[in-house]
Amino acid sequence: MTQKSIIPKxxxxxxxTPLLNDPNFKRSVILLCEHNADGTFGFIINRxxxxxxxxxxxxxxxxxxxxxxxxxxxxxxxxFLHNKGNLLEGSLDIGxxxxxxxxxxxxxxxxxxxxxxxxxxxxxIGYAGWSPGQLQDELAEKSWAIADNKYEYAFSEEPxxxxxxxAKDFGGEFSLAALFPENPSLN
Numbered sequence: 001m002t003q004k005s006i007i008p009k010x011x012x013x014x015x016x017t018p019l020l021n022d023p024n025f026k027r028s029v030i031l032l033c034e035h036n037a038d039g040t041f042g043f044i045i046n047r048x049x050x051x052x053x054x055x056x057x058x059x060x061x062x063x064x065x066x067x068x069x070x071x072x073x074x075x076x077x078x079x080f081l082h083n084k085g086n087l088l089e090g091s092l093d094i095g096x097x098x099x100x101x102x103x104x105x106x107x108x109x110x111x112x113x114x115x116x117x118x119x120x121x122x123x124x125i126g127y128a129g130w131s132p133g134q135l136q137d138e139l140a141e142k143s144w145a146i147a148d149n150k151y152e153y154a155f156s157e158e159p160x161x162x163x164x165x166x167a168k169d170f171g172g173e174f175s176l177a178a179l180f181p182e183n184p185s186l187n
Contacts (some may be wrong), residue, residue, distance in 0.1 A: 001084055006139055006140075006146075008032055008035045008135060008139070008146055009032065010032050010034055010063070010095065011031075011094045011095030011098070011149055012102055012148060012149055013029055013030065013031060013032070013148070013153065013166070014029070014030040014135075014144045014145070014146060014147075015028075015029055015146075015147050015170070016163070017143055017144060017145055023165075025044070025128070027046075028046060028163065029035065029046045029162050029163050029166060030045065030071070031043055031045050031098070031154050032079070032096075033092070033100045033181045034092075035135070036085070038132060040130040040134075040135045041078055041127060041128070042079065042127065042128065043068070043070040043079065043124045044068070044069055044070055045068065045122070045153065045154055045156070045159060046159040046160065046163055047159070048066055048067075048068055048069075048160065049067045049068060049069055049125070050065060051067045051125075052064050052066055053065040053067060053078075053123050054138075055067070056125070057078065060079050061111045061112045062118045064118075064125060065118045065181065066123075067124070067125055068122055068125070069121065070125060070127045070128065071126045072126055072128070073127050073129045074127060074128055075126040077125070077126065078123055079100070079101065079123070080098065080100075080104075080121050080122060080123050080124065081100055081122045081124070082120055082121035083097050083099065083121070083151075083155070084110065084116050084121070085099035087106065087116065088102030088103050088106045089102060089103040089106060090102045090103050091166045096149055096150065097151050098149075098151060110146060115139050119155065122155065147166060154164070
């Protein structure tokens with residue numbers, strides 16, 4: 001996997017490089033949902049929380065659905081990705097069969113009607129965001145690398161392994177970093 005472009009776009013992945021030590025983003029994989037003149041928006045897809053949707057939306061029809069840390073911005077808001085854009089009005093297609101948002105009541109009804117399962121969507125608390133030009137600066141500093149997305153990444157059954165798996169594909173310093181634990185002092 002090589003970095004194809006310095007200009008990110010919706011549907012691509014941002015991979016934290018081994019140089020990035022910010023605790024919010026260290027070894028994170030972010031699915032970009034929007035990149036335009038107003039800035040960039042996406043979700044960290046490899047940080048599953050110990051909470052479920054029931055902890056924030058007690059009447060949700062699938063209370064054991066896990067929550068993910070989407071990023072440090074607007075931590076009081078729940079967002080979702082899904083693969084059912086044709087069922088949910090207002091969904092935004094971000095590529096590779098992945099959709100962002102849409103009509104939440106339709107999501108609940110579709111789940112209650114068994115038109116979708118909890119494997120068809122992911123919930124996030126907060127998001128990752130950059131002001132105009134900020135992400136380009138961070139890319140130039142080599143804090144991030146850009147990778148093409150695969151559907152399997154966004155809905156990975158083992159999100160905690162995602163950074164390592166992608167890092168191995170990148171090669172170079174990435175694949176070396178993937179061999180070491182995130183915190184070597186715990187080794």
